Amino acid sequence: MQAVLLGYGTVGKGVEKLVNTVDGLDMKAVFVLPEFEDLPYFSNDGEGLVTDPDVDVVFECLSGTEPSNTLIRKALEAGKHVITSNKATVAPNLEDYVKLAEENGGSIQIEASVAGGIPFLDAVLKLQKLEDLNGFEGIFNGTSNYILDQMQKEGQDLSTALRDAQAMGYAEADPTNDVEGMDVWYKTVITNMLAYNTKNDGLRKPLGISKLTPEDIALARGENKVIRHISRSVQKDGRYASVIAPAFLNRDDYLANVPSNYNAQLIYADSFDKIGLFGQGAGQMATAQAMLANALDTMEGTERPIRLDRNLKQDDSLIQETWLVRSEADLSSIPTARVKEGSYWLIGPAGADVIDRIQELDPQAMIALWR
Numbered sequence: 001m002q003a004v005l006l007g008y009g010t011v012g013k014g015v016e017k018l019v020n021t022v023d024g025l026d027m028k029a030v031f032v033l034p035e036f037e038d039l040p041y042f043s044n045d046g047e048g049l050v051t052d053p054d055v056d057v058v059f060e061c062l063s064g065t066e067p068s069n070t071l072i073r074k075a076l077e078a079g080k081h082v083i084t085s086n087k088a089t090v091a092p093n094l095e096d097y098v099k100l101a102e103e104n105g106g107s108i109q110i111e112a113s114v115a116g117g118i119p120f121l122d123a124v125l126k127l128q129k130l131e132d133l134n135g136f137e138g139i140f141n142g143t144s145n146y147i148l149d150q151m152q153k154e155g156q157d158l159s160t161a162l163r164d165a166q167a168m169g170y171a172e173a174d175p176t177n178d179v180e181g182m183d184v185w186y187k188t189v190i191t192n193m194l195a196y197n198t199k200n201d202g203l204r205k206p207l208g209i210s211k212l213t214p215e216d217i218a219l220a221r222g223e224n225k226v227i228r229h230i231s232r233s234v235q236k237d238g239r240y241a242s243v244i245a246p247a248f249l250n251r252d253d254y255l256a257n258v259p260s261n262y263n264a265q266l267i268y269a270d271s272f273d274k275i276g277l278f279g280q281g282a283g284q285m286a287t288a289q290a291m292l293a294n295a296l297d298t299m300e301g302t303e304r305p306i307r308l309d310r311n312l313k314q315d316d317s318l319i320q321e322t323w324l325v326r327s328e329a330d331l332s333s334i335p336t337a338r339v340k341e342g343s344y345w346l347i348g349p350a351g352a353d354v355i356d357r358i359q360e361l362d363p364q365a366m367i368a369l370w371r
């Protein structure tokens with residue numbers, strides 16, 4: 001099979017290396033922004049590459065949503081097998097991509113877009129075939145996990161740890177997406193769709209890690225807890241809810257023990273209770289490996305189909321948690337709010353919509369799950 005590569009950054013270069021190790025798969029050309037010397041292997045004609053009749057597989061690992069969205073659509077319209085790591089493009093467009101793939105005889109595979117090198121979506125797609133999943137939760141951003149680990153173990157500040165994560169190829173081109181939680185928001189939108197076979201009903205905005213201070217880290221340490229950034233999703237009776245937030249976890253919690261840039265997930269269903277995954281959620285070769293695993297499925301004709309034929313609606317009340325809030329505002333008008341110590345409040349059990357009420361009273365509040 002002949003392949004083309006869109007995006008020649010951290011992930012793209014890893015994909016190129018691995019394609020060269022697979023018999024029967026050849027990299028024909030690479031789409032790049034500036035003109036490179038080595039034409040026609042490097043090309044600026046993205047549309048020409050993805051509609052080339054000799055090309056079967058399109059690896060898409062561009063940053064940003066354009067031209068990636070346009071090129072993925074053109075490739076699918078031309079009946080290609082598209083493999084992408086670009087969650088910012090996949091999250092809002094997946095329904096269209098699945099439809100275009102069905103209409104034109106190609107396919108869309110997105111393993112690397114969520115949890116990097118971990119076959120998490122593969123597990124989700126496999127497990128939801130037999131029964132409705134009750135939910136999932138996990139650590140989905142390697143950069144945030146690396147930063148939190150460094151802040152708690154080494155006393156580093158956020159910006160120094162972020163610079164290291166960037167140097168190691170974990171961070172997004174715009175790292176705000178990592179620290180403010182948008183990267184996990186895209187991944188959660190995608191996972192909800194695959195886990196529950198549902199069209200996208202939107203998702204409440206994430207809480208990132210940027211509001212955490214040394215004071216919060218000292219509080220966690222004093223309470224024998226570890227701070228991690230998690231996404232939790234629950235499905236019940238055709239409704240679902242998600243929350244993305246920092247979490248103060250007991251030290252024996254599965255997710256509290258995930259170090260460095262690693263990710264980990266738990267998937268829940270009645271028959272197996274829970275299944276856990278752990279691995280590299282970011283980084284060049286881990287992510288490239290996930291894209292090549294998709295390519296091998298294409299070559300063997302064993303791609304997992306994506307079905308999005310249900311219309312589940314969100315219901316914030318499904319997420320009942322205790323929330324830790326650091327705020328100088330008076331939060332006593334919120335039912336179940338009580339002062340923990342100093343400017344810290346505990347609220348709950350309360351649904352995820354309590355976040356809106358807290359933010360109305362204090363837009364600067366640090367809000368986290370307290371377990």
Ligand SMILES: NC(=O)C1=CN([C@@H]2O[C@H](COP(=O)(O)OP(=O)(O)OC[C@H]3O[C@@H](n4cnc5c(N)ncnc54)[C@H](OP(=O)(O)O)[C@@H]3O)[C@@H](O)[C@H]2O)C=CC1
Binds near residue numbers: 283
């Ligand atoms: N890094 C990781 O660990 C993971 C990344 N991802 C996703 O994979 C994708 C790639 O990530 P990563 O490799 O880290 O990002 P990089 O920023 O390293 O690479 C992105 C590449 O896209 C190119 N690009 C952007 N816009 C254009 C354009 N208009 N025309 C041509 N090329 C363009 C950039 O070119 P130039 O440099 O010339 O601007 C760069 O080579 C992203 O969508 C990311 O979210 C997913 C999982 C893990």
Ligand SMILES: N[C@@H](CC=O)C(=O)O
Binds near residue numbers: 140141
């Ligand atoms: N920036 C992301 C890369 C993988 O999706 C992360 O840090 O997890």
